[in-house]
Ligand SMILES: O=C(CO)[C@@H](O)[C@H](O)[C@H](O)[C@H](O)COP(=O)(O)O
């Protein structure tokens with residue numbers, strides 16, 4: 001069992017090492033961080049959504065921004081579309097599960113906002129629909145995905161594709177990237193910037 005545990009940890013580290021060695025991917029993360037900072041400098045907000053573990057990631061990232069990540073500063077507006085059970089159950093029940101995020105975007109997204117859709121496959125229909133709603137409203141879109149990027153990578157303005165086919169390894173890298181984005185956003189807006 002010990003060997004098995006060590007293999008899992010090594011696999012997770014190898015996925016992160018592969019990101020570290022992928023200059024194009026690092027550039028995309030940098031460009032997404034800059035886009036988020038610009039969104040906030042224009043008084044707009046970020047919205048996030050995902051299913052299952054990615055729903056937890058969406059909530060986690062939004063909470064880092066609204067609350068605090070590394071230091072005390074004004075709240076940074078960010079909304080996870082995964083948290084309101086009345087919205088999720090009413091929209092799911094009346095319009096279908098495929099619409100649970102797109103319908104919320106229709107109501108809450110404003111032109112100039114930025115939407116981050118999190119999916120390991122890149123093919124969850126409710127996030128794909130959310131990208132369509134976002135694009136219709138002039139909302140910048142970011143696909144935080146894995147595997148081959150799925151349909152979302154082709155639809156989004158920015159696609160961060162974690163180079164792995166393993167769902168848990170992709171999710172572990174998604175939250176690493178989410179933390180990096182929160183860190184940069186917070187420091188650029190309120191902490192003197194990042195070198
Ligand atoms: O956390 C996990 C698996 O590690 C699951 O809850 C996983 O997120 C769910 O199966 C999702 O429905 C998968 O959707 P997606 O990542 O393909 O969009």
Ligand SMILES: [Zn+2]
Pocket residue numbers: 053167168171
């Ligand atoms: Zn998981």
